[in-house]
Amino acid sequence: MTLTGSGVASGTRGRRQPQLLRVFGPIDLRMRVALGVAGVASVFALWLVGAAAFAGGSLIPTPGATWTAFWDQWHTTLRGDLAASSYRILVGYTISVAIGIVLGMAMGAMRSVEAFFEPPMGFLRYIPATALVPVFLLLLGIDETPKIWLIVVGTVFFNILMMADAARAVPRELVNAAYTLGAGQWTVLRRVVFRHSVPGIVDAARVNLAAAWLMLVVAELLAANNGLGFGVERAHRFHAFPAMFALLMVFGIIGLVSDLLLRALRGRLAPWAEG
Amino acid sequence: MTTADVIEVAAEALEGPGGLVVAGVSKVFSGRRGEVAALADVDLHVEHGELVCLLGASGCGKSTLLSIIGGLDHPTSGRVTVGGDEVIGPGADRGMVFQAYSLFPWLTVRRNIEFGLELAGVDHAARTARVDELLGTMMLTEFAEALPRELSGGMRQRVAIARALAPEPDILLLDEPFGALDAQTRRHLQDFLLALWRRTGATILMVTHDVEEAIYLASRVYVLAPRPGRVLEEIDIPFGRDRGPTVKRDPRFIDLREALADALG
Numbered sequence: 233m234t235l236t237g238s239g240v241a242s243g244t245r246g247r248r249q250p251q252l253l254r255v256f257g258p259i260d261l262r263m264r265v266a267l268g269v270a271g272v273a274s275v276f277a278l279w280l281v282g283a284a285a286f287a288g289g290s291l292i293p294t295p296g297a298t299w300t301a302f303w304d305q306w307h308t309t310l311r312g313d314l315a316a317s318s319y320r321i322l323v324g325y326t327i328s329v330a331i332g333i334v335l336g337m338a339m340g341a342m343r344s345v346e347a348f349f350e351p352p353m354g355f356l357r358y359i360p361a362t363a364l365v366p367v368f369l370l371l372l373g374i375d376e377t378p379k380i381w382l383i384v385v386g387t388v389f390f391n392i393l394m395m396a397d398a399a400r401a402v403p404r405e406l407v408n409a410a411y412t413l414g415a416g417q418w419t420v421l422r423r424v425v426f427r428h429s430v431p432g433i434v435d436a437a438r439v440n441l442a443a444a445w446l447m448l449v450v451a452e453l454l455a456a457n458n459g460l461g462f463g464v465e466r467a468h469r470f471h472a473f474p475a476m477f478a479l480l481m482v483f484g485i486i487g488l489v490s491d492l493l494l495r496a497l498r499g500r501l502a503p504w505a506e507g
Numbered sequence: 508m509t510t511a512d513v514i515e516v517a518a519e520a521l522e523g524p525g526g527l528v529v530a531g532v533s534k535v536f537s538g539r540r541g542e543v544a545a546l547a548d549v550d551l552h553v554e555h556g557e558l559v560c561l562l563g564a565s566g567c568g569k570s571t572l573l574s575i576i577g578g579l580d581h582p583t584s585g586r587v588t589v590g591g592d593e594v595i596g597p598g599a600d601r602g603m604v605f606q607a608y609s610l611f612p613w614l615t616v617r618r619n620i621e622f623g624l625e626l627a628g629v630d631h632a633a634r635t636a637r638v639d640e641l642l643g644t645m646m647l648t649e650f651a652e653a654l655p656r657e658l659s660g661g662m663r664q665r666v667a668i669a670r671a672l673a674p675e676p677d678i679l680l681l682d683e684p685f686g687a688l689d690a691q692t693r694r695h696l697q698d699f700l701l702a703l704w705r706r707t708g709a710t711i712l713m714v715t716h717d718v719e720e721a722i723y724l725a726s727r728v729y730v731l732a733p734r735p736g737r738v739l740e741e742i743d744i745p746f747g748r749d750r751g752p753t754v755k756r757d758p759r760f761i762d763l764r765e766a767l768a769d770a771l772g
Contacts, residue, residue: 405609408579409667413623414599414674427613504613504654 293474298481301474309463314482316458317448320376324383325444329437331384332391333426336433339392340399341425353389361386361443362450369455379451379459386447390440398432399425431498431505438494442487449483527553527576527678527712532585534571534736544735545571548585551729551738553678558704558711560725562718564771568736569714573682576712577603589677599623602671603680607687609667610655616666617642617651623674641669644703661692665699672709681713685720697723698752705748718767722760723750730770740770 252259259267279295286292293301302310338345364385372378402425410424452461460479467476499506534546545568553559563569574580576587578597587594589601597603602623610619617638624634642648645665655663664684671679681700685693697720704711704724715721721728725744732739744763746754754760 403608405605405607406611408574408577408597409603409605409609409611409670410622411579411597412577412599412601412603412680413670414626419626424611427611502613504656 291473293477297474298477301472302478302481305463305475305478309458309466310479310482313458313460313463316456317452317460320379320383320448320459321444323376324380324448325387325437325441327380328384328388328391328440328444329433331388332395332436333433336392336395336436337399337421337426337429340396340429341402341421346396349392353392357389357393361447365450365454368451374455379448379456382447382451383444387440387443390443391436394436394440395429395433398429398436401432402428431502434494434498434501438491438498441490441494445483445487526555526590527710528588529572529576530586530588532572532575532582532587534568534575534580535583546575546582547735547737549731549736549738551741553710553712555710556708557726558709558713558724560721560728561712561714561731562716562721562728562767562771563714563731563736564716564733566736567731567733569716569731570682572731572736573603573680573712573714577601577680579603599627599674600677601680602674602676602678604664604667604671604682604684606683607660607663610663610670612655615652615654616647616658619655619666620670620673622670627674637673641673644706645669659692660688661696664688664696668700668703672707678710678712681711683714683716686715686717693720694752700724701748701750718764718771719755722763722767723755728767730767742767 249257251257252263276295279292283292283294335345335349339349340346361382365382368378368382368385372381406424406428407420410420415423448459449461449464452459453465456462456465460482463479464476467473467479529549529551532546532549533544536543536545549572551559551561561569561572571580575582576594578594578601594601611622614622620638620641621634624637629637638651639648642651645668647662647665647669650658650662655666658666668679668681668684685696688696700711701724703709713721713724722744726748728742728744729738730740730742731737742763745759746757
C-alpha cells in the first residue's frame with residue numbers, strides 16, 4: 233500500500249483503443265474532410281485508370297472529354313432534357329409522396345386500415361415496377377402520362393410502407409396525452425401522428441427519390457423524345473460516350489443536391505427532431 | 508320526480524363534482540397463452556378534494572386501472588363513474604399525467620399547456636391568461652418558450668401537470684408521475700404536488716409503487732395486490748393537508764411505512 237498515489241505505473245491495464253477504426257468512435261472534422269476528399273479522389277483515379285485501360289479513352293472517356301461533352305450538351309439539348317425530366321419527377325413523385333402520407337399515416341395508425349391494405353400491398357410491391365413499363369406504355373400511350381404514373385407505382389409502395397413505419401413509431405404516451413386532453417381521432421391523426429411523423433416522412437421521401445429517378449430513366453430510355461434518360465439513349469445510338477458519361481454525372485449531381493435540399497427541409501420542418 | 512330519482516340526485520350531491528367511483532371493475536386480457544386477469548372486482552372511490560394513492564408492486568394492474576378511469580382502456584366488467592356520469596372514453600375532465608415522455612416535443616412549454624384549451628375552443632386571450640397563471644403556479648414562467656428537450660426531467664413533469672390542469676379537470680390522474688426522476692427531484696416534486704393540492708383543492712388520484720410517497724402525499728391509500736390486481740387494504744392517512752417533510756419522522760408515519768411495506772410483501 234505504500235506506493236499508492238505515487239503515480240508510478242508498473243504496467244498497463246485494459247485494451248488500448250484504436251483512433252481511426254474504433255466502432256462508433258469520434259473523429260475530428262479535419263480527418264472527416266480529408267477522408268471525404270480521399271474518397272472522391274479515389275473514384276476519380278479509378279476513372280482515369282479505366283479510361284486509359286479501355287481502348288485508350290474511346291469506350292470510357294477521359295474526365296476532360298466528359299467535361300467538354302457536358303458543355304456541348306449544355307448549349308444544345310441538356311437544359312431541355314433536364315427540364316422535361318424534372319417536370320416528370322416533380323409531378324409523379326409529388327403524387328407518390330401525397331399518397332404515401334395519406335395511406336401511410338392511416339395504415340400506421342389504424343389497425344383496420346392496415347388489415348385491409350397489408351395483404352394486397354404485400355403482393356403488389358413484389359411486382360418489379362420496371363416490368364410494368366410495357367404495360368403502361370400500351371395502356372397509357374407514350375406521352376407524359378405513362379412516365380408520371382410509372383414514377384408513382386415505382387415509388388408509392390416504398391413511400392407508404394416507410395411512412396407507415398414512421399406513424400407506427402409515434403409514442404403511445406403522446407397519443408394518450410392528446411386523448412386525455414380532449415382530442416378526437418382526427419385531431420390525434422393530424423396533430424400527433426402526422427406531426428410526429430414529419431421527420432420520418434421527409435426521410436422516406438429522400439431515400440425513395442432514387443427509385444423515382446430509376447423509373448423515370450427506364451421509361452425515358454424506352455419511349456421518349458426528350459429527358460435525361462432519352463439523352464443517354466441518344467448518346468448510345470451515336471456512340472457518343474463522353475456525352476453519356478456527362479449525363480451520368482448530371483444524375484449524380486441532381487441526387488446529391490436533392491438529398492441536401494431534403495435534409496435542409498427536414499431541419500426546417502422538424503427542428504425538434506435534430507441531433 | 509320518483510323516490511329513486513331523488514336518491515340518485517342526493518347521492519350525486521354527496522359525491523360532489525369530480526367524485527370518482529370505481530364499482531366492481533375487472534379486466535381480463537386475452538393473449539396467445541390464454542386469459543390473464545389483470546384486475547378482479549376492484550371497488551374504490553375518491554371524494555371531491557381528496558388526494559388518494561393507489562399503491563402496489565409492479566404487475567398489480569394499477570396502471571391498467573388508471574387507464575380505465577382515464578377512459579383509455581375499457582373494463583371487462585364493472586363501471587367507472589365521475590360525478591355520477593359513466594366513463595365511456597377519454598376526456599379532458601380527467602386530466603392525466605404519465606410517467607415520462609408525454610410532452611409534445613415540437614411544441615413549446617406554452618403551446619403544450621395550451622393544447623387542451625385549444626381543443627376546448629377557448630379563445631386566445633382566455634388561453635393566454637390561463638397558461639400564464641399555470642406557468643406562474645408551476646414556476647415555469649421563464650421557460651414558456653422553451654422546447655421540452657431543453658428542460659430537466661422534473662420541469663417536464665411540472666409542464667405535464669400544468670397541461671393536464673389547464674382544462675380544469677374534475678379529477679387529476681397521475682400515473683407514477685415521479686417514477687423516472689432522481690430521488691432529490693422526486694422529493695422536490697412531492698412537496699410541490701402537496702402545495703398544489705393545498706392551494707387548488709384539486710381532486711387527485713395517483714398511482715405509485717413507493718410506500719413512502721403514498722403515505723407522504725395521500726389522505727387515503729388503496730393497497731393493491733397482484734395477479735389478479737385487487738384491493739387488499741384501504742388505509743386512512745392521519746396527516747392533514749398542511750403536512751411537510753417533518754411528518755416523515757412522526758412515529759405514526761414510521762408505523763404506517765412498516766405496515767404498508769408488509770402488506771405489499
